[in-house]
Amino acid sequence: MTQDPLLALTHWAETGQRGALAIVVKAYGSSPRPLGAMMAVAESGDFVGSVSGGCVESAVVQEALDTLAEGRPRLKTYGISDEWAWEAGLTCGGKIQVFILPWQPNQVWRELLSAREHKEPVVLGVGYEGRWTAEVGLFYRDGRTVGELARHALALADMLTAAFREERARSGAVLPDGRTSVLIIPFFPPQRLIIIGAVHIAIALVRFANELGYETIVIDPRPVFATSERFGHADQLLVSWPQEAIPRLHPDPGASIAVISHDDKLDIPALKLALESDVRYIGALGSRKTMARRMQLLREEGFSDDALARIHNPIGLDLGGRTPEEIALAIMAEVVATRYGREFRGKALG
Numbered sequence: 001m002t003q004d005p006l007l008a009l010t011h012w013a014e015t016g017q018r019g020a021l022a023i024v025v026k027a028y029g030s031s032p033r034p035l036g037a038m039m040a041v042a043e044s045g046d047f048v049g050s051v052s053g054g055c056v057e058s059a060v061v062q063e064a065l066d067t068l069a070e071g072r073p074r075l076k077t078y079g080i081s082d083e084w085a086w087e088a089g090l091t092c093g094g095k096i097q098v099f100i101l102p103w104q105p106n107q108v109w110r111e112l113l114s115a116r117e118h119k120e121p122v123v124l125g126v127g128y129e130g131r132w133t134a135e136v137g138l139f140y141r142d143g144r145t146v147g148e149l150a151r152h153a154l155a156l157a158d159m160l161t162a163a164f165r166e167e168r169a170r171s172g173a174v175l176p177d178g179r180t181s182v183l184i185i186p187f188f189p190p191q192r193l194i195i196i197g198a199v200h201i202a203i204a205l206v207r208f209a210n211e212l213g214y215e216t217i218v219i220d221p222r223p224v225f226a227t228s229e230r231f232g233h234a235d236q237l238l239v240s241w242p243q244e245a246i247p248r249l250h251p252d253p254g255a256s257i258a259v260i261s262h263d264d265k266l267d268i269p270a271l272k273l274a275l276e277s278d279v280r281y282i283g284a285l286g287s288r289k290t291m292a293r294r295m296q297l298l299r300e301e302g303f304s305d306d307a308l309a310r311i312h313n314p315i316g317l318d319l320g321g322r323t324p325e326e327i328a329l330a331i332m333a334e335v336v337a338t339r340y341g342r343e344f345r346g347k348a349l350g
Contacts, residue, residue, distance in 0.1 A: 005040035005049035006113060013105045018043045020064035024051050025128045025171050025183045026097035028079070033096070036169035036185040040103070043068050051098050052078065064100050073101035073134045099128035099183070108136045108147040112187065115140075119189035123163045125149045125156060130173075130180030149182070159184045190215045191254055193335065194279075196242050196270040197261025198225035201285070204328035205258065206234045212336065219245045219270075220261065242270035246277075256281035256335045258315065262290075268297060275307050281338040283315035283331060312338075 002008055009019045024037040039049035039057065041064035051060055056078040067074055079095025103109075108124070115122040120140070127135040127149055137149025139160050145153050152174070153160070159170050163186045171183045193209045195202045198220035206216045210233060217236040220226040226239045238245045251257065257274040259267045262285055271294065274282045284291060291313045298308060316330030317337065337343070 003048055005038040006109065008040045008042075008048040009103045010105060010109070010113065012040075012042045013103075018068055019103045020067050020100055021103045022051050022060050022064055022098050022100045023126060023128075023183065023185075024096050025075070025099045025126070025181070028095040034169065035171055036183065039064075041065065041068075052096060056096075056098075060098055060100065063098075067100045068102055071102055073099065073128075075099050075128055099126065101126075101134050106136075106147075108138045111138050111146050116187055121164065121186070121188045123160055124185045124187060125160075126183045126185070128181055128183055132180055132182065152182075156182060156184065189254060191256065191339065192217060192249075192251075194219065194246070194249060194251065194255055194257045196220070196257065196259045196266055197263070197285075198222070198227075198231060198237070199260055199262070201260055201324045201328050201331075203230060204325040205260075205331055206231065208328055208332040209335075212332065214256075214335075217249065220266070242266055242273065246270065246273045251277040251279045253278050253280050255279045256283075256338070258283045258285075258331055258335070260285040260315065260331075262286060264294070268294060271298060271311065272301060272303075275303055275310065281312065281335050282310050283312040283334060285315045286313060288314075 002011065005021065009021060012019045020041045022039045022041065024033055024035055027035055033050060033052055037051050039047055039051045039060060041047045041061050045061060045065065047061055050057060059078065063074060063076055075097060077095065077097050112122060112124055123139045125137040125139060127133050132149060132152065135148040137145060137147035139145050139153065141164055155174050163170055163184045167186050167188050169183065169185045171181065173181050190213055192215045195205060195218045198218050202218055206218065209216045216234045217238065218226065218231050218234045219238045219240060219242055221239060221241045223239055226237055228237065231237045257270065257279050259270045261267055267284065271284060295308055312334060316327060317333045319326065319330045319333065321327060321330060
């Protein structure tokens with residue numbers, strides 16, 4: 001059985017079973033699940049997904065079953081200050097609002113699943129309070145829209161722009177009366193981590209990136225390093241030179257490049273191509289002396305100091321580790337920090 005709430009709802013509908021969708025539309029304090037977290041509930045009581053990490057799931061299941069029985073959506077608040085404090089309170093001390101609606105396989109949900117399958121960035125809008133309650137819409141980067149909520153695209157323009165830019169869910173009132181609220185949830189393809197060099201560090205780096213949901217691609221022309229035995233856990237293993245493989249991958253802002261072969265024949269071409277792209281993160285393994293020499297070579301290739309400043313070196317946050325696994329952890333920590341706009345100049349954390 002899938003652990004994806006939307007796929008679960010689709011499966012239940014295909015087998016003749018109704019389902020409800022619960023979505024976190026507001027989160028306060030130290031709530032364990034973010035805006036947009038989803039849980040699907042079948043009329044049998046089965047559920048997939050989570051809205052609180054386990055704190056209030058049983059209460060939400062019952063609300064979902066009531067929603068299916070009545071055929072009307074509902075908005076519920078859970079936290080230590082409400083009537084569920086003892087029975088279903090958030091032990092972490094946070095508070096969430098959960099919108100629960102009867103689910104039907106309409107065009108919005110079908111196109112959302114199709115966009116995810118084809119790795120096309122889209123934003124889902126769900127009205128959860130006020131005049132647009134239970135209206136849904138799907139919004140594409142090129143301006144296409146689908147669903148009831150699509151007619152309010154102009155009113156939602158600022159929220160949609162921010163969601164596409166930041167890749168984060170947003171929630172709030174969108175009309176002057178303050179009584180109409182919408183949740184905006186971006187659905188983007190998985191972040192990609194492109195690793196240059198099938199070295200020992202890369203084995204752990206792929207493992208950590210996989211756990212965080214990144215698509216992992218390892219590039220190395222040396223067959224003795226780039227073996228399926230060592231990198232069977234990578235999404236792609238390309239036994240190829242970086243200058244051949246990287247252009248075929250079309251690196252974009254959803255990609256990060258970690259250059260860790262420690263071999264100029266691989267690293268210099270990879271750094272050139274990375275700098276010519278708009279990838280989010282570029283990191284290079286190597287001592288300061290090695291990188292100074294590489295920087296000079298790249299300057300001679302026409303790259304400015306501002307362009308070269310995009311390269312993170314020493315690669316990774318300074319966590320103090322020295323083993324390949326610890327270095328991989330530091331690299332992945334820096335990749336994630338860069339994704340969310342957190343820069344640690346000087347790298348030291350303490």
